[in-house]
Amino acid sequence: MYRYDSTDQALVDQRVAQFRDQTRRFLAGELSEDEFRPLRLRNGLYIQRFAPMLRIAIPYGLLSTRQLRMLASITRRYDRSYGHFTTRQNLQLNWPKLAEVPDILADLASVQMHAIQTSGNCVRNVTSDHLAGVAPDEMEDPRPYCELLRQWSTFHPEFTYLPRKFKIAVSGAPADRAATEVHDIGLHLTRNPAGELGFEVLVGGGLGRAPMIGQVIREFLPVPDLLSYCEAILRVYNRYGRRDNIHKARIKFLVKSLGIAAFRDEVEADWLASRHDGSQLTPAQVDYARSCFAPHPYERLADIDVTANADAQFKAWYRYNTHAHKVPGYRVVFVSLKPPGVPPGDVTADQMEAVAALADAVSFGEVRVTHTQNLVLAEVKQTDLRATWKELQRLGLATPNIGTLADMIVCPGLDLCSLANAGTLSVAKQLQRQFDDYDYLYDIGEIELKMSGCMNGCGHHHVGHIGILGVDKHGEEWYQITIGGSAREASTLGQVIGPSVPQAEVSSTVQRILDVYRELRLEDERFIDTVRRVTPTPFKERVYGKALAAA
Amino acid sequence: MAKLLRLPEAPAGLGAEVPLLGLKELPAAAAQAAGATVAVRISPADRVEELVEHLDKLALVAIEFPNPGDGRGYSSARLLRQRFGFKGEIRAVGAGVKQDLLFFMLRCGIDSFDLAPTENEAEARAALHRFTLAYQPAVPCRDVREARFTAAR
Numbered sequence: 212m213y214r215y216d217s218t219d220q221a222l223v224d225q226r227v228a229q230f231r232d233q234t235r236r237f238l239a240g241e242l243s244e245d246e247f248r249p250l251r252l253r254n255g256l257y258i259q260r261f262a263p264m265l266r267i268a269i270p271y272g273l274l275s276t277r278q279l280r281m282l283a284s285i286t287r288r289y290d291r292s293y294g295h296f297t298t299r300q301n302l303q304l305n306w307p308k309l310a311e312v313p314d315i316l317a318d319l320a321s322v323q324m325h326a327i328q329t330s331g332n333c334v335r336n337v338t339s340d341h342l343a344g345v346a347p348d349e350m351e352d353p354r355p356y357c358e359l360l361r362q363w364s365t366f367h368p369e370f371t372y373l374p375r376k377f378k379i380a381v382s383g384a385p386a387d388r389a390a391t392e393v394h395d396i397g398l399h400l401t402r403n404p405a406g407e408l409g410f411e412v413l414v415g416g417g418l419g420r421a422p423m424i425g426q427v428i429r430e431f432l433p434v435p436d437l438l439s440y441c442e443a444i445l446r447v448y449n450r451y452g453r454r455d456n457i458h459k460a461r462i463k464f465l466v467k468s469l470g471i472a473a474f475r476d477e478v479e480a481d482w483l484a485s486r487h488d489g490s491q492l493t494p495a496q497v498d499y500a501r502s503c504f505a506p507h508p509y510e511r512l513a514d515i516d517v518t519a520n521a522d523a524q525f526k527a528w529y530r531y532n533t534h535a536h537k538v539p540g541y542r543v544v545f546v547s548l549k550p551p552g553v554p555p556g557d558v559t560a561d562q563m564e565a566v567a568a569l570a571d572a573v574s575f576g577e578v579r580v581t582h583t584q585n586l587v588l589a590e591v592k593q594t595d596l597r598a599t600w601k602e603l604q605r606l607g608l609a610t611p612n613i614g615t616l617a618d619m620i621v622c623p624g625l626d627l628c629s630l631a632n633a634g635t636l637s638v639a640k641q642l643q644r645q646f647d648d649y650d651y652l653y654d655i656g657e658i659e660l661k662m663s664g665c666m667n668g669c670g671h672h673h674v675g676h677i678g679i680l681g682v683d684k685h686g687e688e689w690y691q692i693t694i695g696g697s698a699r700e701a702s703t704l705g706q707v708i709g710p711s712v713p714q715a716e717v718s719s720t721v722q723r724i725l726d727v728y729r730e731l732r733l734e735d736e737r738f739i740d741t742v743r744r745v746t747p748t749p750f751k752e753r754v755y756g757k758a759l760a761a762a
Numbered sequence: 763m764a765k766l767l768r769l770p771e772a773p774a775g776l777g778a779e780v781p782l783l784g785l786k787e788l789p790a791a792a793a794q795a796a797g798a799t800v801a802v803r804i805s806p807a808d809r810v811e812e813l814v815e816h817l818d819k820l821a822l823v824a825i826e827f828p829n830p831g832d833g834r835g836y837s838s839a840r841l842l843r844q845r846f847g848f849k850g851e852i853r854a855v856g857a858g859v860k861q862d863l864l865f866f867m868l869r870c871g872i873d874s875f876d877l878a879p880t881e882n883e884a885e886a887r888a889a890l891h892r893f894t895l896a897y898q899p900a901v902p903c904r905d906v907r908e909a910r911f912t913a914a915r
Contacts, residue, residue: 221895228892320866366866369833369870449833450837484845
């Protein structure tokens with residue numbers, strides 16, 4: 212993985228000193244809350260319902276075990292001994308004390324980490340495929356380009372006060388595991404007919420209010436132009452994006468109002484004028500970034516049948532919680548952060564330390580965070596799988612539910628977030644209780660349930676096969692349900708299938724949706740494929756009754 | 763009393779009290795001016811492209827930052843300095859000219875800072891040098907030591 216040199220280290224150290232001074236001025240009354248807000252936000256610090264919330268950047272979801280141990284130690288020392296992994300591969304602390312945040316940042320800097328630009332109207336943490344570098348279908352490892360983007364976007368002098376937040380995701384495989392089509396910029400590594408490496412560039416995707424799927428702005432961007440082209444997009448956005456209405460300020464609204472063709476013309480004109488202003492990547496820069504993600508020293512092994520004669524429990528775990536690795540004899544292991552009764556994505560300090568120890572033993576000392584709020588040990592020898600499973604079981608992190616309904620994405624909701632309308636964590640518990648029969652979950656098969664506590668859509672409800680959105684109706688929590696969304700390649704937005712339901716009826720409504728699916732599905736057809744084939748109409752009619760669906 | 767912070771190597775420039783023309787007044791003033799003597803103030807929505815034909819008459823371009831959140835001035839400054847090659851003084855003005863933003867302004871080619879009234883001048887001067895390094899290629903401007911651009915060796 213990428214390791215800081217003296218420049219990287221100096222920058223984060225200087226940032227800690229700057230934020231320590233900003234915090235001091237705020238606590239001394241020299242900065243008002245209004246003045247401090249944009250400064251703290253650019254360091255991932257929110258003021259939430261009960262306490263500040265600190266969002267720590269995990270660039271493209273990759274952690275060394277040393278970093279994971281430090282995160283555990285920080286949650287023990289400054290928080291309540293647990294953390295929450297998010298849909299943007301970050302870690303959130305829910306109970307830090309404002310005055311101690313500079314110390315937390317200093318501890319993070321000691322392991323080459325930071326919270327720079329994890330919130331605020333600036334370029335956020337660059338996210339990527341959690342199987343980068345190991346997926347059999349991958350064309351090219353996206354992480355070197357993520358790191359180049361991370362550095363370029365860190366304290367970018369021109370683009371740190373944008374109209375609104377700005378998210379970039381990069382994928383190097385045909386299967387889109389990074390939800391790139393719902394990012395402000397989505398980058399797909401590709402090759403042109405001459406065989407040169409480059410990017411397909413999408414722009415204007417985003418969730419939240421008025422969700423939109425990104426559109427192709429450039430079919431092929433040569434690698435050396437990665438940063439210069441992103442600069443052109445951001446410059447057009449910075450100059451012409453709306454600043455008068457926070458709800459219309461994301462780049463997607465600018466793309467929509469101009470139309471993709473006119474937006475493209477603006478960007479290309481700016482790019483041609485500024486392409487050689489210094490942002491072009493040299494082959495040496497690209498080669499260096501690539502060398503930072505060189506393959507691990509794999510042993511020469513053959514694939515083995517690890518489930519032969521295995522018990523059903525191990526077989527289930529192997530089937531759901533592991534994934535093929537491109538190197539023979541290795542396997543990707545998912546660490547499920549979705550055990551029953553636990554808020555999705557939460558992990559304790561003890562668990563973090565134990566996972567770090569396990570990763571040191573079986574996965575080259577690295578751990579990844581997925582945008583579905585799980586962890587991954589990406590490089591496990593097949594001969595180590597059984598021992599890995601045993602240890603994860605001991606830690607309560609081997610629930611065999613990856614990709615099932617129980618592997619739901621859920622934002623923290625009203626319990627912690629000051630934006631939320633709804634107690635999503637209570638609904639998650641309700642769903643966990645309702646769907647606790649694994650034979651049933653396995654029969655339902657691959658399905659993505661995603662839930663957000665408000666319109667901002669941190670839980671990606673728009674792109675859930677089943678999406679659940681908490682809404683406030685006269686002070687009561689109601690839930691609007693959509694089906695047919697997907698953030699995979701050829702993304703789709705879910706459609707509302709009926710009036711919102713009270714909290715107590717969410718799981719029974721989901722149950723009825725699944726009943727319809729089980730009736731209508733063809734053999735082995737996934738839920739999303741059934742919805743696409745039959746359209747949402749039969750679901751509307753049979754979940755809500757014909758009269759309501761017509762209303 | 764305005765607090766004007768100026769980089770040591772900035773052009774001799776004009777004082778804080780010099781009258782700043784609006785963009786509409788610029789063409790007439792530029793037509794009458796002999797040499798680079800005109801000072802103009804542009805608001806965030808103004809297109810810096812409109813200055814281009816008058817650059818040889820401009821001694822000073824004041825770019826307005828009405829509040830800390832409005833970042834359009836950064837693009838204006840960078841375009842003016844880098845793409846259009848303006849060599850005169852670029853000054854940040856407005857209530858958004860605060861110490862924590864000066865480094866970004868500096869990096870976009872701004873070389874004088876009309877600090878917001880609430881700002882402490884000594885702190886602001888120190889804040890200019892809070893970071894000694896940067897990842898991005900600099901606008902050809904002053905006072906920032908550049909270690910490297912991205913992961914180059």
